[in-house]
Amino acid sequence: MRKIVLALVLGLAGAGLSAPAAAAGPRLDSVRVWNELAVAAVRATRATDADAARTYAMLNVAVYDAVNGLAGPARAPALVPGPGPRGADPQAAAVAAAHTVLVRLDPDRTAGYDTQLQADLAALRPGHRRDAGVRWGREVAQRVVTSRADDGSAPVQSQPAGSGPGVFRAEWSGTQYRAVRPFAVTDPARYIPGPPPALAGLDYAAAFAEAALLGDAAIPAPDKLATFRFWSLPSGTGQPPGEWVKIALTVSHGLPLPTSARLMALLTMTLADTTIPTVGTKFTYRHWRPATAIHEAETDGNPSTRPDPDWAPRAGSAGGTPEYPSGHSSYSGAAAAVLAGFFCTDHRSFTHTTDTAPGGQARTYPSFSAAAAEAGRSRVYGGQHFEFSNQAGLAIGRDLAAEVLATRLLKRTGPTHHGSCPL
Known part of the structure; x- marks a missing residue:
């Protein structure tokens, strides 16, 4: 029994389940919501498998680096190192980063992304923490987009x-x-x-x-x-x-x-x-x-x-x-x-x-x-x-x-x- 309990503890720790949530306040499932929007964008644009994979990676690199940059950062960045502004809201940073990437990659559906961003931000407490998170998320996402602009994925060969x-x-x-x-x-x-x-x-x-x-x-x-x-x-x-x-x-x-x-x-x-x-x-x-x-x-x-x-x-x-x-x-x-x-x-x-x-x-x-x-x-x-x-x-x-x-x-x-x- 002791071995079983220990294995469960190690598994939870490895998956990050033992750590408390980094942000207080209302819980947004922002990672899910914005990834589902990215999948919808791939469908709508009839993207190739390669272009789709690149879209998903850019979105999630931006979200991860925006959140990680406000956590110490505790882990190595994917692309953009922190630290971000002290006390900024990680949830606001995540949704702002995701929004910025998708607007750049799929401008035809900007209105829908704007609506989702406003709904997500409305669920967070207004003030300095939220605003700082938004600014940081946008900065990270812009750097991700800029970095990948010349990555060789275009022109088509x-x-x-x-x-x-x-x-x-x-x-x-x-x-x-x-x-x-x-x-x-x-x-x-x-x-x-x-x-x-x-x-x-x-x-x-x-x-x-x-x-x-x-x-x-x-x-x-x-x-x-x-x-x-x-x-x-x-x-x-x-x-x-x-x-x-x-x-x-x-x-x-x-x-x-x-x-x-x-x-x-x-x-x-x-x-x-x-x-x-x-x-x-x-x-x-x-x-x-x-x-x-x-x-x-x-x-x-x-x-x-x-x-x-x-x-x-x-x-x-x-x-x-x-x-x-x-x-x-x-x-x-x-x-x-x-x-x-x-x-x-x-x-x-x-x-x-x-x-x-x-x-x-x-x-x-x-x-x-x-x-x-x-x-x-x-x-x-x-x-x-x-x-x-x-x-x-x-x-x-x-x-x-x-x-x-x-x-x-x-x-x-x-x-x-x-x-x-x-x-």
Whole structure:
């Protein structure tokens, strides 16, 4: 019993649950409210997954640094060091920082952001503390926005269409993200894996056969189609990073502002940085999608594969970027690892409904890794990826998340949150 109690205490301490809320007065769930607004903005603007991840990271870096700068600062900053003005209200700083970022990134919905800001500030006690918090939050957010203005995310670049066996055939855009400046890791290129299996080899033939069977639109499989659709998340949704933002908001309900701000900053910086090696890997290897591979199997030099010119993916489309790795898997592996590391356990049950859940039906998962595994596997069910690309994506995300947890937003003195929880 003593060991169980001790483990619970350590888990709560690692997640920051033992610390009292930093701010007195009315409780605003500002981290949740403004992240939900960011997800809505991504939907409305039809942002790509890469642009979405960058938006979420900018918002949460600004909120974290605004709050952390008024706490001592007790932890290392994400980008903007404190200290902020003495006695300023952290809640006011958080909402002002979030508002400033979203107005800059999504000016078409400024009126709605202004309305939310006024409602949030009206819930706080007026006076010097609130006003100082607002000024500090705006200053931090402006510095975040300025810092990311030249991060390499624009202008948009493309890779021309390829040709020949094993090569992705269409032109695709967004390739500038292979060299964008990271938020948290030192060298994103170190997470680019080796090449996919050789076309003539047995491993490729096995993955080919699996994708051809499980992803075949002509074979009825309602369960696999539903799983694919649940995690499909195309343009016009919150994108895969947005689903993990939503999951994090669910499992972090009730945390104090400094703790929830730190979680969301860790998560979204990791998601944004995961984009870099994911796009870099796609750009480097230009691997063909299953639809092309199956249609043209006679060209791959593998005696164990057979062409099927009538084969169609269960997803209804082949996919718009090179196949290796699966970006859904990269984001999911990264997010699941951050959440498990933050809460000191992977085994945390939660219920979730994605933007593309058939009939809006929720699913319940026993762990973060179980949700990530299903998200990755769904791409094979959709006929859009091979399993080796799912596994490569999950590994990219997990490995990159480990660096972020080990090096970023750590306590300046005393025990910190990394590794065995806590150290």
